[in-house]
Amino acid sequence: MNLPELGPLWLSLQLAAAATAVLLVLGTPLAWWLSGTRSRLKPVIEAVTALPLVLPPTVLGFYLLLLMSPRSWLGGLWVEVTDTTLTFSFAGLLIASVVYSLPFMVQPLQAAFESLGRGPLEAAAALRASPLDAFLTVAAPLSLRGFLTAAVLTFAHTIGEFGVVLMVGGNIPGKTRVISIAIYEHVETLRYAEAHTLAAGLLLFAFVVLVFVYVFNRRLPVHVA
Amino acid sequence: MSPEPDAMGIAGPEGSGSAASPVLGARLEVDVQVAFEGFDLEVGQAIPATGVTAVFGPSGSGKTTLLRSLLGFETRSRGRIALNGDVWLDSEAGVAVPPHRRPVGCTFQDGRLFPHLDVEGNLGYADRRSAPAPGVAASITRDDVVDALDLGPLLDRRPGTLSGGERQRAALGRALLSRPRLLLLDEPLSALDRRRKAEIMPYLLALHSRFGIPTLYVSHAVDEVALLADRVLVLADGRVQAFGGTVEVLEQLDLAPLTERFQAAAVLEATVGAHDDEYRLTWLDLDGQRLSVPRIEHLAVGESARLLVRSRDVSLATERPSPTSIRNVLSGVLVSLQQDESTAFAEATVDLGSHRLRARITRASAAELGLTVGSPVFALLKSVSLDTRAGR
Numbered sequence: 326m327n328l329p330e331l332g333p334l335w336l337s338l339q340l341a342a343a344a345t346a347v348l349l350v351l352g353t354p355l356a357w358w359l360s361g362t363r364s365r366l367k368p369v370i371e372a373v374t375a376l377p378l379v380l381p382p383t384v385l386g387f388y389l390l391l392l393m394s395p396r397s398w399l400g401g402l403w404v405e406v407t408d409t410t411l412t413f414s415f416a417g418l419l420i421a422s423v424v425y426s427l428p429f430m431v432q433p434l435q436a437a438f439e440s441l442g443r444g445p446l447e448a449a450a451a452l453r454a455s456p457l458d459a460f461l462t463v464a465a466p467l468s469l470r471g472f473l474t475a476a477v478l479t480f481a482h483t484i485g486e487f488g489v490v491l492m493v494g495g496n497i498p499g500k501t502r503v504i505s506i507a508i509y510e511h512v513e514t515l516r517y518a519e520a521h522t523l524a525a526g527l528l529l530f531a532f533v534v535l536v537f538v539y540v541f542n543r544r545l546p547v548h549v550a
Numbered sequence: 551m552s553p554e555p556d557a558m559g560i561a562g563p564e565g566s567g568s569a570a571s572p573v574l575g576a577r578l579e580v581d582v583q584v585a586f587e588g589f590d591l592e593v594g595q596a597i598p599a600t601g602v603t604a605v606f607g608p609s610g611s612g613k614t615t616l617l618r619s620l621l622g623f624e625t626r627s628r629g630r631i632a633l634n635g636d637v638w639l640d641s642e643a644g645v646a647v648p649p650h651r652r653p654v655g656c657t658f659q660d661g662r663l664f665p666h667l668d669v670e671g672n673l674g675y676a677d678r679r680s681a682p683a684p685g686v687a688a689s690i691t692r693d694d695v696v697d698a699l700d701l702g703p704l705l706d707r708r709p710g711t712l713s714g715g716e717r718q719r720a721a722l723g724r725a726l727l728s729r730p731r732l733l734l735l736d737e738p739l740s741a742l743d744r745r746r747k748a749e750i751m752p753y754l755l756a757l758h759s760r761f762g763i764p765t766l767y768v769s770h771a772v773d774e775v776a777l778l779a780d781r782v783l784v785l786a787d788g789r790v791q792a793f794g795g796t797v798e799v800l801e802q803l804d805l806a807p808l809t810e811r812f813q814a815a816a817v818l819e820a821t822v823g824a825h826d827d828e829y830r831l832t833w834l835d836l837d838g839q840r841l842s843v844p845r846i847e848h849l850a851v852g853e854s855a856r857l858l859v860r861s862r863d864v865s866l867a868t869e870r871p872s873p874t875s876i877r878n879v880l881s882g883v884l885v886s887l888q889q890d891e892s893t894a895f896a897e898a899t900v901d902l903g904s905h906r907l908r909a910r911i912t913r914a915s916a917a918e919l920g921l922t923v924g925s926p927v928f929a930l931l932k933s934v935s936l937d938t939r940a941g942r
Contacts (some may be wrong), residue, residue, distance in 0.1 A: 443623075444660070444662050447649070448664070449664075450649040450926075451621060451649060451654065452676045453650050454675075454679055458650075549613075
């Protein structure tokens with residue numbers, strides 16, 4: 326049996342981990358704001374957040390490509406600062422993944438925060454906890470399941486992305502060839518054995534992760550008011 | 551839209567409120583307006599910040615909205631709130647102190663303990679965030695609270711495993727450990743059944759004398775108010791209907807529509823006359839007449855006891871009844887008889903001298919007895935509730 330390059334698998338894992346980490350940092354405050362706001366902007370922001378769910382990845386990838394090209398403000402700035410282009414780089418892939426997976430982080434978190442209700446936070450405020458303190462010591466621990474679900478969905482979704490990556494990153498071994506693109510490449514070049522190994526490996530990995538999550542989730546206490 | 555807060559006006563004439571307040575100037579000034587769709591609250595009242603003040607009224611009267619304004623959760627509140635001169639809200643001046651900077655402790659109807667922490671953790675949460683500050687509450691320690699509320703056996707339990715009464719006790723403890731300058735209790739008994747109520751009442755009664763934190767006690771139950779409060783603020787439809795000492799306010803008959811009928815009651819203040827060890831009774835003097843109740847262990851002769859007599863527990867007779875098992879018969883004068891034509895019942899008020907009793911009798915009995923206002927009657931008391939606080 327021909328063992329395929331494991332580089333693409335490693336790259337996918339790195340990308341997914343990085344995207345999940347970035348989205349935890351960016352998505353948490355956004356979800357928190359959405360869960361509590363009475364602003365008229367809320368439906369607009371919610372719609373923008375949900376766009377990646379409904380847009381074809383090629384559409385998203387196309388606009389991201391334009392945005393990252395050295396001629397756009399973002400791509401140009403990137404070239405000035407780092408002396409490399411954003412397109413066809415790991416950084417570009419990461420930005421694209423963050424945009425693409427945004428709803429998978431924000432929506433479960435928002436749902437978790439909304440299900441808390443105002444009770445626990447008011448109780449915390451009445452005990453002199455500042456809003457940040459109350460978030461860190463009450464809202465976050467009570468939303469542990471939401472965080473787990475959001476992180477796993479984001480991670481898994483990033484591992485599986487194909488269209489956006491292809492548009493923005495292309496297919497550069499060691500730099501942007503992630504596992505889904507490697508499988509596509511193997512199939513295109515009729516190397517089915519390698520494609521099989523990678524595909525089966527990914528299938529097994531996804532299954533094991535999900536089983537782990539469901540087992541872990543069952544053990545987490547449910548806090549129902 | 552912009553109300554005109556009359557800061558001097560709501561404070562009331564100096565001295566009129568301070569008779570009940572030994573600490574000069576210790577008071578909670580409330581002059582708030584909150585408008586929602588279909589409901590508005592307008593309360594202007596200076597409340598002495600001592601003892602226990604009941605905020606009493608039927609559901610929907612605005613009690614909880616008032617409480618949330620005091621806590622700072624009601625962002626639509628306009629007007630002014632100040633405790634002992636510290637301004638928490640002054641919408642004219644653009645001041646609205648956020649909830650976590652107001653020195654208020656609070657228990658909620660549903661307890662709201664943190665479910666991810668055990669009781670110890672819940673107490674610690676409050677303890678760590680309330681640095682002892684100068685004032686009465688500063689001296690409260692975790693051990694005091696655990697001891698006063700018997701929380702020892704509950705410390706390592708999660709809120710989900712506690713009974714309703716235990717949860718309220720833990721929530722009370724947590725509120726005390728926030729070392730508040732004002733304690734707000736939002737219907738702490740409403741979610742409990744009779745037995746649990748009886749279980750937690752002694753703790754509530756002891757709370758104020760032990761920790762001395764001025765308390766607002768929100769309730770829609772007359773008996774709780776009668777037993778716990780020094781004074782009462784009556785709310786109905788978002789307006790203050792009455793404010794004053796518990797006994798005077800509860801004696802006012804125009805409150806009758808606010809209390810559910812079966813709740814109507816009178817509050818009497820009696821003096822312990824003697825103890826009877828043989829029959830385990832205590833004799834009480836009331837307007838020159840005597841009452842007997844089961845032995846009150848902790849009150850000495852000469853101390854006063856507050857009694858609550860529900861109108862459904864009072865029967866009337868025109869002659870002193872021949873011996874019955876009812877021990878307490880008081881003579882008085884019928885001063886009013888309100889017949890409710892839509893029901894079988896009439897509500898009678900009997901003047902005992904300096905106290906009034908209320909009796910709920912059927913209209914048929916009123917007719918058969920030939921009861922007329924001004925005539926002498928005998929009131930038969932089937933049951934008397936007793937405020938067991940010491941030193942009142």
